[in-house]
Amino acid sequence: MSQVSKKGVTFAVQEPAKTNETDSPSQAVQTITSPEAQALRHAHPAIVLALFVFRFRALVADPVSTMQSSLPVILALQAAYTIVCLPAAGSQGAKPSRKLRPGEKKKAGSEVAGPNIAVTTLVALVLSIVSAGALHMLLVLFGAPFLTHLPHTFFCSLHLSLLGLYPLFYMRGVSGKDWAEILSARAPFDEGFGGLVGACVGAWLGAIPIPLDWDREWQKWPVTILCGVYAGYTVGKLIGGTLAFGKRFGGADSS
Secondary structure (H helix, E strand, O other): OEEEEEOOEEEEEOOOOOOOHHHOOOOOOOOOOOHHHHHHHHHHHHHHHHHHHHOHHHHHHOHHHHHHHHHHHHHHHHHHHHHHHOOOOOHHHOOOOOOOOOOOOOOOOOOOOOOOHHHHHHHHHHHHHHHHHHHHHHHHHOOOOOOOOHHHHHHHHHHHHHHHOHHHHHHHOOOHHHHHHHHOOOOOOOHHHHHHHHHHHHHHHHOOOOOOOOOOHHHOOOHHHHHHHHHHHHHHHHHHHOOOOOEOOOOOEOO
16 A cells, blocks of 8 residues: 655555465476486386286285285385476475585575475375375275275275375475365376376276176276276376376366
8 A cells, every 4th residue: 555645635546466476376397307207207107007917916816915015116116206206395496506606605594405305205105194094985985895895995095095196295295275276176287186187087987897797806896996096097197297287177278
């Protein structure tokens, strides 16, 4: 608010409100451009899908044991992918340190420290495990067995969380604005959000064969759900990082 005086009369002039950065929509996250990151980025979906295909027979024979024994490998793949290929939460706000001139001493507090990769990775893992409980309840609401097959449903939820949510926790942290957009499907597509959307759509489509009267072993819970999760994740990650990058549901581009 400013005042303008004209011929002894004072007028109050309303100044335009400044745009708050927290009100601006989130932006799609670019992968790291180093040759190593790009090589792993392209190999990662093929490795994840190949691992699932390799363990498919064991999954049909013993779903709980196979899902449990596969978790360390999936976690290692996801951790390697996020650390090498994705910027950690908070890294975009960290400014690079200024190069010192000859004879100039470094001032205390002059550098802005970037995110701690180890801490970010650990936090993303803890949040993914906690989120698996919420996904478990969500699967029950969508028709998963409530009182039986509890380990089946939980391990399926944990696989879904490690694939779809772990990279997002690593990239986005716990930003309320970012997660409000993700949970309301208003976030821009990138590899992280595309992978989550693909995994969720794949899980939904994977439930279709279960009630069909085919009497096949692979129809039992949650084999087809997990098939949809892995197939949907790889497809969604590829599309989100290429064709749909920066776009939002409805066709709008990320600005």
